[in-house]
Amino acid sequence: MNGNLLTIAEMSTDEILEVLDVTDTMVEVNARRIPKVPALRGRTVVSLFYEDSTRTRLSFETAAKRLSADVMGFSVSTSSTKKGESVRDTVETIEAMGIDAVVVRHGSSGVPAQIARWSGASVINAGDGWHSHPTQGLLDAYTARSRLGSLEGVHVGIVGDIKHSRVARSGIEVFTALGAQVTLVAPPTLLPPNLEPWPVKVAHRLDDVIGDLDICYLLRMQRERMTEALVPSLREYTALYGLTSRRADRLRPDALVMHPGPMNRGVEIAGEVADRPNAVITDQVANGVAVRMAVLYLLLGPGRDALGEIPRDTTVEGSMPDTDTRAM
């Protein structure tokens, strides 16, 4: 990952598997009575969110805090960016305060990559434009793997607005890297152009593939797409691409239903379907914290070899001497 996490495309399969394996350890930490370890004590993580996303931001900040990192939040609405400060100046200002990692969310594709060129800190992409959302992809893969055992040969249908979705791009990358077969299910207007080089199949009707899926991954359908002549109406979208109760009945009994949230119940997914036992949507959220802990740990921590030294919860919060960790 070269000190950064910008896209899943630049991770090797071994690196992806390493994140998932470390996530297992973090899930165990999160299950403790006091879910906190000193692994990143003394490290500073800044969250730099140019786009509102309370969920992702909370998930990252929780992850950093559970590893005992210091967390600074840079809130765009209250900061100098409103006064026209450039991203580069902001990054250099923050960096001058002495930081180890910056977690970036931006509405424009490529901003985390730009920041990585300017910054010596580790850059973690928390979602950029339509481009990439690597921790979402990793948590999706982790969630699916923990339910299905392996993703080898698994058939994943990603349904909805692929074109404008960083979640879809990261999902395609991580699922295919782990041996799954991905089918994109969308009208042509919601697919990216020139898909030929992508390792995916395409279907234009959910009904054509629903019975063959091991994972039905639904994307959020944004209302503004209606005004861009991409689909005629939400009603028509739901009729063709929504996971209605009737369609969900055609899923294999062990097939998973996934969604990155926030859901539009009644549009891309029927409310009742989201609450079925094979819907793992809340697992995704829970695993999100653990995956982000794993990413932070691998980028900033003492290294995989020191994982065994993540102390039991009796050592938490400085109740034992610092010599118990190598986490500085």
Added chain:
Amino acid sequence: MSSEQTSTNQMGTDARSTVIKGGRIIDSTGERSGDVVVVDGRIASVGPDLDADVVIDASGCIVAPGLVDLHTHLRQPGKEEAETIETGSRAAALGGYSAVLAMPNTTPTIDSAAVVREVLELGRGAAVDVHVAGAITVDRAGDALAPMAEMASLGVRIFTDDGSGVQDDRLMRRALEYASGLGVTLAQHCEVTALSEGTCMHEGEWSARLGLPGQPAEAEELMVMRDIALARLTGARMHFLHMSTAGSVAMIAGARAAGLAITAEAAPHHFTLTDACCADYDATFKVHPPLRSAADVAAVKAGLAAGHLDAIATDHAPHTSETKELPFDQAPPGMLGLEYALALAFTELVDGGSMTEADVLARLSWQPAAIAGMSEHGRPVADGEPANLCVVDPSTRWVIDATGGASRSRNVPYVGREVRGRVRHTFSFGEQVVIDGEVQR
């Protein structure tokens, strides 16, 4: 190769004569060897073994008419932090140019005699001959015709809303009809905004992968198609700016074969770079029309070689580093070109293509001069002609650096690229404005 000054007074002042010795002369009449004597702003004689007060050794070099750029953004008035007429003209002189056509998308827009006069006045002391293109519509807004006749009376021969195309079909028809009555040429930036609005690169494999909104080749081609139809309807002369797609080149070829009075240009970046250059989100590679696919690059090269595209025009578009460091989708489009065009053309079109150096010089000098009606540029290297000349060492290989040369900006998309051909000297009306690669003004 080295060039030697026998006098410290190199400014080619009126009384002194200068001889460019031992070069290979290439101009619109062909190719030959010979010495060229310059006196009092003009070529006094051309032939073997000539002498003069100042001797410039041009052995191994090409001596050609100065280059003419049909498409230069000098940014003045309005964006002097990115470029001025003075700095842009220096870059032009270093690139071998003796004349540039300044695009009208300044602030204020060059859409009236007053602004034309201001720019011409600012250009008077510049290192190269600064010509001005006027806007087709008031403020380039696409709503009302600009006063073309009053601008034409000051010598404006090319009108364009460059930066955007004239979207309204009826207005474009009227503009062509009106322009034909004035004997001036309209030049179109072909881009249908309904298909390009909100986009920042070429639509294709790379835009899909990078998650950036792309515009299809058809955004350009639909307007090329419309304007060919309107040129046929009106019989007006028309020039097509920065053609970048295979489809555009094919339509231009067809329209010319059908006898329409159509000319067209291509920019160096469109025969050198592809949309894959955008992979790192470096907005240095953001430009309009966008960098296209490898197939489009091949078609532009073929179109230049076949003569469907008459001119290589730089679309030199300086932008400050601050603006080019914005997120890719917010950064302004454009890249530098004046100091690199000739070397890129030798490298990509001669070494990496099927053209000769003479073919390239035709598209950089006398053909664009004819399109812009610049009667003192691109002339044959012959007795009595204005001494607008460049001396180029075609064998020098050099690596393009990130400094941006004489431009006030540094948005160079060719950093690290090795190219062939370096301008040694440039003459502007007899004055040696570039001596041994150093600009004198």
